[in-house]
Amino acid sequence: MTVSELASAGGFRAIALSDPSREVAGCYVGDLLSWVMGRAQAGNAWITIMSNVNVAAVASLADVACVIFAEGVQPDEQALAAAQMRGVNLIAADMPEYEAAVALSGLI
């Protein structure tokens, strides 16, 4: 499934898709940035409630397919600008992290 298809699925919506055709392979859930960099795999969808500018750098360097902000969290302006500059896909979900992961699991 591509990031674009995921963003159109029930419960998810696009915030900014710089690379919509990126394939989603697996998922990682986490809010501690170094933990994410240590454990997430390239191509994962990364589900988090962290929304500051450093999320964009971590997503880019860890090469995840997209960031999914759970719990209705919105990225701040700096984070949004940094993500777009670095080609990072951002998706929103109102669900808690667990439910977002379960929903994602049924899709990929």
Next chain:
Amino acid sequence: MAESLRFHYDVDGGNFTSAGQASVQVKNNLSQLGLDPAVIRRVSIAMYEGEINMVIHADGGSADIIVDDSCVTIILADKGPGIADVEQAMQDGFSTAPDNIRSLGFGAGMGLPNMKRYTDFMQIDSVVGEGTTITMKVNF
């Protein structure tokens, strides 16, 4: 590559908005050289962790990247407080980061362990009161 390529970056201290700029630049430079994305990812993460450490603990520093035929070498140097107990600092979960850093999602005590995890060689030279130099190598 007949000769090695070198890149030099200055890392600003105390600036979390721009933290990671050097790492992102290195990622772009290595991509242009056509390196394996998996190698680029390892170099980028190791360097970013080091960059963040220099911003948190040492008021910035410098980063030098050397690319040769079979290896990327990362040298991070700062004039910060130094690391009193390197063995303790290398343990998963050990952190001296202040609360404001933790609220940003850092300070989990995974920075140095991640740098070791993603590199084939890592050496820490640190003198308390003088600074720290970390040398890492990623083979390809």
